Amino acid sequence: MDLFDILLNASFWAAAVRIASPLIFATLGELICERAGVLNLGIEGIMVAGAFAGWMTVYLGFGLWTGVLIAMLVGMAFGFLHAVLTVPFGLSQHVVGLGVTLLATATAYFAYRLSLPEVTSPPKIEPFQPFEIPLLAKLPLIGPAFFAQTALTYLAFALVLAVWLLLYRTPLGLALRAAGENPAAVEAQGLSVTAIRMGAVIAGSGLMAVGGAFLTMSAFSSFFFEMVNGRGWICIALVVFGAWRPGKAALGALLFAAFDALQVRLQQTPMGAIVPYQLFLMVPYVLSILALVFMSRRAEVPAALMVPFNKGER
């Protein structure tokens, strides 16, 4: 099987779309935070917490969508913590973000060990099943790739459009973007920068958690340690790569996922027998760094990103 065969294989593109889905959720979440002026380094831990909370809810016998909802609420709770500390109190977004990541990760692991002290192999749940969209799923190549996925994947792509509409076609979106560009102007309009930023961080964190939940509820069917494995950090790179625009960021996630799916398949080729597998596994991280390098010069960073706003201060 050579490269050409892989690229013409529908299962490859289906895998790419599947791998992109959690990244799209979390990237959109991070994008909303950053557009409002807050860098949310809690993303990695919030994804872990979401992965655990969603999985645990279903494991306890509740429905899949209840799991997604609980994951989102848990993410929003950690987002609230991040927002309180970074927005009204203006604490370092780096420190708080890393602190939230450690706290959320440790809380998820603690809760996992507490509820399942003795397990050696992680128990499974019945995850979201793929369903074909009539007609569209019959299209060659594109059909199985995009239209025979799980409900969460469809939701991810629908959210790209929703977030774009929110940011560029609603007054709220305008206010949110302005809070990240020129907070003083927002305040002059009689709006509260604090409220907008806190809302953005809380909502964005909810999305990150759903991204995490995708891992346990759609991609795999159990929760295990280290399963998020840097995906949160990759999403931060994807936001930069997408120049803080939802459509471009989602495209970046797809491109990235395609490379990830490709490296897995290349491991099965004769090339994989010569090249150590660790080199293939490095591909996602190296790509993220390259994406940052190539896009950083052209990117339009929100002007007030990481600048705390204190009313009455100039």
Add this chain to the structure above:
Amino acid sequence: MRLEPIANPTLARRIVLPAVALALTVIAASFLALLAGANPFATLGLILSGAVGSKFALLETLNRATPLIFTGLAAAVAFRARLWNIGAEAQLYAGAAVTVILGTGALGLPAALLLPILALAAMLAGAAILLGPVLLKTRLGVDEVVTTLLFNFIMLLFVSYLLEGPMKDPMGMGWPKSAALIPEARLPRIVTGLRLHWGFALALLAAVAVWVIQTRTTLGYEIRAVGLNAEAARFAGIPVNRVMVKTALLSGGLAALAGFSEVAGLKGNLTLDLSPGFGYAGIIVAMLALLNPLGVVLSALFVAGVFVGADSMSRAAAVPTYIADILTATALLTMVLALRLTHARVRWR
């Protein structure tokens, strides 16, 4: 609400607020213990006695604090210049890998020569690892938080490759681990019979050295100036980018010493689980110490105590050992908030 700066906070404010932060951490610990169905006081007692309750416990805490002092210093030095080096984990493994490459027989020197060479080589490796991200930052404006974070994953995969390939111990029964260091490459114990190696003394020395650099040298002054206001520093004629690079070399070198000291002092070989997140914990250590190098020693001892204590507690009570991570993260978040409130008053209107 609004924050109003306080120019000269009272002594009471300086003491009470951090004390409240610490109290909140203890309350969190009690709550988690209750959640796990254990007695909170017994749990706290077990953590405390597990950390400092016996000679063995105390030495274990000092041993655990050693890499944390190094990674804490690495973070403190870098953060002072607002260089967000979150990649201490990668630098630690780079230092460890070089120690093993040169220390397993490649250099047949007496200990007095070999150990300094190994430490220096490890530092160079750690510095080299951080050089990439910092040059990307100063030359191309690429945010170093994400690049250093991503390097952690790349480095771990690289070490995994080394341990399964060129560095694999032929006598390792198939386990991915390196060959053992030669005796000359091992850091001796400070007192014979006590499980505490010279790495701890080296860590203390490093803390003093960093303190001297920060308070008594031009570089230290420049680092502070760049950290306070890079634009103003540039205007004052400080070569900001060069200071950034020097800071990075120092920071990467310090983090690598953690790897050197763990391998040469404690483990004697390299495995993939050499560091249970020392690089990340170093960030907490540095922040709790307010980036003060001498404070890093104290906060490293505190964080190490929490981890060692929680380990020993979870063997006795049914409280998962992850309580330690929750506690240190809580201590970090409550402490930064307490310090903010020490220097600012909340006005609700």
